[in-house]
Amino acid sequence: MIYLQLFWVYFKIGLFGFGGGYAMLSLIQHEVVEKNQWITDAQFTDIVAISQMTPGPIGINSATYIGYTASGSVLGSFIATFSVCLPSFLLMLFVSRILLKFKNNVWVDTLFKGLRPAIVGLVASAGLMLLNSQNFQDWKSVLIFAIAFVAVKFFKVHPILMIIISGAFGYIFCYPQ
Secondary structure (H helix, E strand, O other), X not given: OHHHHHHHHHHHHHHHOOOOHHHHHHHHHHHXXXXXXXXXXXXXXXXXXXXXXXXXXXXXXXXXXXXXXXXXXXXXXXXXXXXXXXXXHHHHHHXXXXXXXXXXXXXXXXXXXXXXXXXXXXHHHHHHHOXXXXXXXXXXXXXXXXXHHHHHHOOOOXXXXXXXXXXXXXXXXXXXX
């Protein structure tokens, strides 16, 4: 039964997850943490962090991790990953044929102009969702966040290097002795 639930939940996420993986995060959290309670808020935050550091889209990576966690098997990972990708694949087959016919249509152009702000809002929602008490447990977490933000934003430190440095500081500062 868990496999059918995983398929349906991730099919819906894939179908309504406009704007990429970060825009999907609030929908994923609602479905897997709040509604189905397959994982906790803390586990979700950890899965998001791991999904950001591993190669590939965050929505697919998180589906793989959550599918395994919810089912306890590789089959669960496969079903969640497959079902989150399936709607995009089917929609792209359908939409690409239509857009080729109507690519210069004013209505299609207007539709895309209207979708842009909504997608920015979904991505911002995902960022705000991660600002919870689990991520700011003590002054060390806040310090790591502040240094990483300033380093990337103002000193143009490469984000991958900042992930590695932040992980090292997180291990040094936060690892229980």
